Amino acid sequence: MNKLSKICSLAIILGFVGNFAISGFNIALAESVAAKLYLSPAVGTYIVGETFTVSIILNTGGKSVNALAAVINFPPDKLQVVSPSIGTSIVGLWAAQPSFDNKKGLLSFQGGVPDPGINTSRGVVSTVTFRAKSVGRASLNFTDASKILLNDGLGTDVLTDKGGATFDLILPPPKGPIVSSETHPSQDRWYPKSTVALNWINNFPVENYSYILDKEPIEEADSIPEGNLKNSIVYKDLKDGLHFFHIKAIRNGIWGDSSHFAIKIDAGPPAKFPITIIPSSRTTSRNPLISFLTTDELSGIDHYELKIVSRNKIISSATDADDDPFFIESNSPYFTELELGKYNVIVRAYDKAGNFQEVTQRLSVVSPLIKILGISLLPRWLMVVLGLFFSAGALYLAFLVWRWHGAIHLRHMAGALKDAAIAEKIKHLQEKRAGYLKSLIIFLVCALTIFSASHVTNAQTKSISPPIITTISEDISNEEIFYIAGKALVPNSEVLIYMESLNDGTTYSSTVQPDTKGDWFYSYNSFLNAGRYRVWAQLRAGQESSVPTSLYEVNVARTAIQFGVSRLSLETLYLIFMALLLMILSALTGFIIYHAYHGRKKHIGLMKELAEAEEAIKKGFLLLRRDLEAELAVLKKTKPRAQFSAEDLEKEKRLVKDFDWVNTFIEKEVRDIEKYVGN
Structure with missing residues (x-):
């Protein structure tokens, strides 16, 4: 039996080794054979309306192949298949006639070569006639469904290289005007x-x-x-x-x-798109990943430009502004390193006609402490409500534990005295203790300021002479920087920015120089006071000035309290409030633990003393029962029951009643002792 097992094991091992060797051989063989499918010609320029031919060429890489499948996709809006020709094909047997779909832009061939196959460096599979339908660039490519099978009995796919083609389709040269x-x-x-x-x-x-x-x-x-x-x-x-x-x-x-x-x-911008920030738009990571993608139906996407604007960093000089270009060309995903703070991520997607779609996403890089406190997990108002709710619950629980501890303390002090009169007073105290407990009142005062920022929707109106305003900071508060940006269509010009306070009528103005592409960007050099503002811009080139742009109204919400030159943001107040709540919860937790521990300790001691007292009472009543039994026995031995007087009968009745009451009380005391010992 052992010999048979060894033979079977050896056979299995040899089978695995054989399969592995064959697989390895096939892999090595496939890697050594570099078969190729390509199109000829690979490039060319053709006139719209005319036809041209493209050949599908096979290179077997020096080995013999016996089957192939070729699937080609082409742009159906620019090319149309007239007919595929198989007259001069190296394929001897077609599994199916070559087929094409001018709506989907697909062309497919599938055939084989009888044994021993074919070995060629330039074999024509088919010649296809195309018609140019429209101007533009047309690309032809082999899909992943294309295969070349080696004549090895295993059908090994040895296609390693696929060469497509690109053709320029143009209008015919002018024969008239x-x-x-x-x-x-x-x-x-x-x-x-x-x-x-x-x-x-x-x-x-x-x-x-x-x-x-x-x-x-x-x-x-x-x-x-x-x-x-x-x-x-x-x-x-x-x-x-x-x-x-x-x-x-x-x-x-x-x-x-x-x-x-x-x-x-193509006068329309690319489609609107979201900006995805990983791990999140409110994160502790200083190296967030910014991802974006969109499409354009007609001309297609040309490139993306990106700008990250700090909402709480003041640009102190023109040099700082020059060192921070408005937009940089970038690709998705975009990696950057940021300091702690609040930012606006602005992405522009340009199509090939020069139109762009601009999208803004807020980003906050916060400290790990803020993350731990949960600010990024729940809305602030909900965090405040939950904090107050848990504080009230902890306060009520602390009151219950304190009252329970006080009751246990009174009972413990009373239980130390063993005589029956004091026990009766203790019972009286226990019944009346609810009337003598003092009330615990804790008054908690908290202020919650809920702020809101008004969203200002700005309609951008394109104009030839004035500057174009494309970006203006939204949802601004008095702890964030105001900025505005756009394009200037006139070279060698400057943009004048005007801002008027609707609260006191104060007007501010500043000048900014557009870059070589006409982009301009301006940020106010300090924080604005809360209120409403009116903003507009004007272009100046030499001695000439354009008409003003449309007016933009900006609302600055109050999210910071100012003390002279110092500012205290509501987020800081929120952190202080949450820290106070945390301290209160910690104090209440310590209070509950202290009173629960000492109350439990006194409760155990009291239960022990009560058990001892109940045991003593039980013994006393046992002695009382013995005396009652003895007195009944003496009464019955003194005279026959028939000679009992009315007084004797009454005495017997009273003794029997007392005896039954004592038995019942003793049973109750036994149960009470068991209860106290259990506690």
């Missing part, structure tokens, strides 16, 4: 302007033109002259998207060929 645009000069770029100005010239004298603006890249204008002979036109309020201008000229009664001009308009 040459078209240009001052507002949208490049046909490859997206522009935010919805007003398009077009101009055209012709090398020969012409009689008239016919032109049309539509959504089709290749279209012929009708053969109807436009009337007045002119060489320019302006289209206003065009919708976002691709537009195509087609024009042709008539000369000597004959219409010439058409010219085509592409116009790309």
Whole structure:
């Protein structure tokens, strides 16, 4: 039996080793074979409306393969598959005919090669004919579903490299008038302007033109002259998207060929997006991670810009402001190191037309002490309510323990005296003790100030001459810095910031220089007093000044108490209040523990004394019962019951009644002793 077990074990081990060796061999073989699928040509420029061919090429890497699957995706808005050709394919047997889906942008092949397979460095799998549908850049790529299987009997996938292709699709060169645009000069770029100005010239004298603006890249204008002979036109309020201008000229009664001009308009900003701060927007970490992502339907996202503005750090000089650029180009996720304080994280997402979407997220970096006190876990008002609730509960519990301890103390003092008269007084005291207890009154006074910040919704109105205000601090309090930022459209200019207090009429003004991109940023050099303010800006270039911008109203909430030059924020008051509550709870807890411990100790001593007293009382009543039994026996022996007088019968009746009462009392005393001993 042992020999058979050894043979079986050896067979199992050899099986595992064999499988491992085969697997390792297959892995090593797959790594040594570098099969490749790629497209030819890989790059090219083609005219919209025309067709071109692309070949799918196989390189087996010096090994023999017998099956392959190729799945290619392409942009269906720019390309259309006319037909895939398999006439010159190296594939001898197709599992299914090549298929394509011009709506989803998918093209797939699946076939095999009879044994012994094929070994090639440049074998044509298929040739596909595409038609260019629209201008732009089209990318073709092999998906992960593509495979090349080795002719090893195991179907090992040896596809390690997939080469795609990128094609530029353009409009045909002008055969008619040459078209240009001052507002949208490049046909490859997206522009935010919805007003398009077009101009055209012709090398020969012409009689008239016919032109049309539509959504089709290749279209012929009708053969109807436009009337007045002119060489320019302006289209206003065009919708976002691709537009195509087609024009042709008539000369000597004959219409010439058409010219085509592409116009790309994207006047809308990218989609709104959230800013995610990890671990949280209120954290003890000084190295938070800032994450953001959005999309743009038409032109696509070009880049992101980010700015972190301190809400409680005063910029003391212009040098400090210059050292802190307004926006920096960044990617998501963004890592930074911050000091303790409050910040606004501002992220701008720019699309390829120059539009941007701006989002602001508050960030507070707090000390671990604040985190421990739970400020970041619950709203402050709820923390105050819970603190008062637990304090009241602890106060009531302390009163109950104190009253219980006092009662135990009185009973303990009384229980030290053993005579029956004092015991009777103790019982009287216990019955009446509720009337003689003193009341415990603790008066707790707390002030809770609830503040609110008014949100000011600012409508931004774009203007050519005045500066554009894109950012203004919101939810500001008198312990936070006011800031405002925007763009200046005029180079070599300066922005004048005006701020008027609606409380006392005081007006402040300051000047800030835009950077090379036209961005400008201003922060007030101290904390504003609580109240309402009106803010506006004006652009000045040389001796000329723009009209003022729209008025923005800012409400500054009172969240700090000022004593001369000193300021005490409500958060500090809140911390002081929470610390006092914590001290009160600690004191009440100590009070409860002290009285509970000493009350329990005295209770145990009292129970012991009561048990001893009850034992003594029981013994006394046992002696009393013995005396009653003896007296009844003497009464019965003195004379027969028939000779008992009325007095003797009454005496016997009284003795029997007392005897029964004593027995009942003794039973009660036994139960009381058991109860006291148990406690």
